[in-house]
Amino acid sequence: MITRAIEILLVEDNPGDARLTLEAFKEGKVINNVTVVRDGVEAMAYLRRQQPYSEAKHPDIILLDLNLPRKDGREVLAEIKSDEHLRQIPVVVLTTSTAEEDIARAYSSHANCYISKPVDLEQFLRVASSIESFWLNFVKLPHGAVDV
Template sequence: MTGSGEHTDKPIDILLVEPNPGDTRLFTESFDEAKLTNTIHTVCDGETALEFLHRRGEYAGEPRPDLVLLEPQLPGKDGSDILSEMDDEPVLSDVPVVVLTSSDTGEEIVKSRGLEADHYVQKPVEPENFLEFVQEIEDFWLSIVQQSSPDGRDEPGQ
């Protein structure tokens, strides 16, 4: 493990599906403050998330996200609809999804509604806790990168 703050050189595209504009702002500011190499795309409802994931309409030129941060309670199509559609679509089924829960019991509640995701993270309540949250997301992403690399190291070059 490195503690030097060096991360993979390849920027990652993160799709944040969050209906609360205040939380969206805190998420994006926290990722910026953590100086992670990523691009955050934000949408506020399930229909728009699916448009982005399928790269339809105004999102046709957007990259497919490397990671989805999903608030399960959305207007219109909810988190279970999004996960179900992603699971049914081969090109989307490999995109890791982190479901954002609102409490310690949130993961059990989310799972009881049939939402199976790659990871569950409790959303921070206080603004100062958002950096800790970002670190947890980064650790999750790095574990995926290390699992997909045969020797757990980054490949040299671009």
């Protein structure tokens, strides 16, 4: 039984996709706080609690787009998984790319899951619901196990 809000970091540069994701998780059954950052540089600053994110909460899960400005999501994933303070955070790649090389590279970089964003609204909401159902209801997340 979840007794606290699940902290979700959404790394997404597309405002429409970010809004859809926020709405989908707001409608969910699990209490959550979703923080949105718009690029890879912001994501790493947030995770490392650098300004302006010095008070950032340690996320329980990261939803990561691959095609980001300033620092690509592939680089962000590699940095997260090579950092002893961050590597335990599950990373769900949520991206428009269906390229086999992106899928293989994400898993080689230790992504925990790879999901291609559907373009249809109803399918997108189903994907968000599936993420919530699996990652926030069934999986035991290492909240607070490592504090940066």
